[in-house]
Amino acid sequence: MTKFRTLDDLTDISGKVALVRVDLNLPMQEGTVTDLTRVHASAPTILELADKGAKVLLLAHFGRPKGERVSTQSLSMVVAAVQGVLGREVMFVPEIAGPVVAQSIGILRAGDIAILENTRFWKGEEKNDPELVKAIAAIADFYVNDAFSAAHRAHATTEGLAHVLPAYAGRSMEAELKALEAALGNPARPVAAVVGGAKVSSKLDVLQHLVTQVDHLIIGGGMANTFLAARGIDVGKSLCEHDLAATVEEIMAAADTAGCTVHLPYEVVVSKEFAANPPSLRVCNVHEVAADEMILDVGASAVEALADVLKTCRTLVWNGPMGAFETVPFDAATVALAKIAAALTREGSLVSVAGGGDTVAALNHAGVAGDFTYISTAGGAFLEWIEGRELPGVVALTI
Ligand code: ADP
Numbered sequence: 001m002t003k004f005r006t007l008d009d010l011t012d013i014s015g016k017v018a019l020v021r022v023d024l025n026l027p028m029q030e031g032t033v034t035d036l037t038r039v040h041a042s043a044p045t046i047l048e049l050a051d052k053g054a055k056v057l058l059l060a061h062f063g064r065p066k067g068e069r070v071s072t073q074s075l076s077m078v079v080a081a082v083q084g085v086l087g088r089e090v091m092f093v094p095e096i097a098g099p100v101v102a103q104s105i106g107i108l109r110a111g112d113i114a115i116l117e118n119t120r121f122w123k124g125e126e127k128n129d130p131e132l133v134k135a136i137a138a139i140a141d142f143y144v145n146d147a148f149s150a151a152h153r154a155h156a157t158t159e160g161l162a163h164v165l166p167a168y169a170g171r172s173m174e175a176e177l178k179a180l181e182a183a184l185g186n187p188a189r190p191v192a193a194v195v196g197g198a199k200v201s202s203k204l205d206v207l208q209h210l211v212t213q214v215d216h217l218i219i220g221g222g223m224a225n226t227f228l229a230a231r232g233i234d235v236g237k238s239l240c241e242h243d244l245a246a247t248v249e250e251i252m253a254a255a256d257t258a259g260c261t262v263h264l265p266y267e268v269v270v271s272k273e274f275a276a277n278p279p280s281l282r283v284c285n286v287h288e289v290a291a292d293e294m295i296l297d298v299g300a301s302a303v304e305a306l307a308d309v310l311k312t313c314r315t316l317v318w319n320g321p322m323g324a325f326e327t328v329p330f331d332a333a334t335v336a337l338a339k340i341a342a343a344l345t346r347e348g349s350l351v352s353v354a355g356g357g358d359t360v361a362a363l364n365h366a367g368v369a370g371d372f373t374y375i376s377t378a379g380g381a382f383l384e385w386i387e388g389r390e391l392p393g394v395v396a397l398t399i
């Protein structure tokens with residue numbers, strides 16, 4: 001188990017200056033923040049530090065301004081949203097280092113909160129420039145990283161600062177690391193992984209790592225078509241990467257060596273056109289897909305068989321929907337399997353961890369996100385974790 005300091009290790013911080021890396025890369029439409037999930041994730045850390053009397057300076061990036069000041073990507077635009085979630089006044093500082101920041105710290109009282117400007121306005125952020133790191137660190141007493149979602153990047157504010165200041169994991173970072181450790185570090189066995197989504201090619205590393213870690217690998221979504229085709233099954237017009245047949249065979253062989261059982265759908269939902277409730281919709285055995293049909297979901301009886309697999313498992317890692325869930329009724333397998341995982345989790349027989357942009361959307365759509373043990377909203381960082389990679393932002397926090 002990776003060891004790191006947490007907020008529990010911080011005492012006597014009244015009046016001290018805390019640099020807190022958070023995720024404020026909020027989805028926005030026409031200048032209005034449309035989703036506050038990321039602010040809610042870091043609110044406990046921010047409020048705990050403020051309540052302990054620290055002067056809390058929030059560091060975050062927004063968009064990809066590539067080292068230039070871009071007025072439409074200023075973090076001043078999220079101040080109102082952050083104030084709303086925290087229920088506190090939040091100051092905005094248009095710099096991340098230097099005299100303006102120093103002056104602002106002079107104005108802030110113990111327990112006050114400020115957001116510094118978009119860290120990516122400075123070229124040194126993404127280059128992890130030691131000079132920028134030093135300049136940012138100069139005014140602070142300690143550093144807290146609460147942005148797991150940015151931990152796969154070795155940038156000045158996600159990694160560099162941890163080397164020059166006493167460094168701590170925030171509450172959201174701590175929860176994420178504990179959940180991922182429980183799922184893949186030292187999990188209760190048997191472990192199942194559900195991997196779905198559009199393409200095998202986007203998740204090759206995930207599949208290659210998971211076959212060595214889990215007892216059951218359940219493949220769904222478009223990527224199941226690539227596996228089926230590689231096994232000689234005619235998948236018609238389905239989304240399929242025919243050129244990956246050899247890769248699929250390698251993954252199957254690696255699974256075999258590692259003692260991992262790979263589950264492919266044997267019954268599928270097909271249609272001639274990709275539309276909601278299409279007239280040509282039918283359910284069939286994988287061997288009966290016609291040349292002009294595409295596979296868009298896993299069939300209900302195959303889902304039942306997968307449910308039986310999950311019932312024997314103690315841990316589940318899930319990334320990728322089982323079908324084209326945005327279009328009804330191709331959400332059925334994802335919703336059904338999610339409900340089973342949620343019920344097993346509620347009963348206490350399963351530890352369930354899920355992540356991925358579309359996966360989180362699908363679990364929310366199924367109405368069960370709250371029942372999973374942990375849902376990672378970290379996107380790229382979550383995927384890199386389940387690829388078995390070390391995340392620089394996490395390594396830098398390790399003691
Ligand atoms: P995540 O964002 O959770 O990592 P992905 O981006 O890999 O997931 O995959 C999600 C996408 O895969 C969804 O848009 C979904 O519609 C698509 N998908 C799933 N199954 C199929 C299928 N059988 N045919 C085409 N697209 C599919």
Ligand code: MG
Nearest residue numbers: 356357358359
């Ligand atoms: Mg996606």
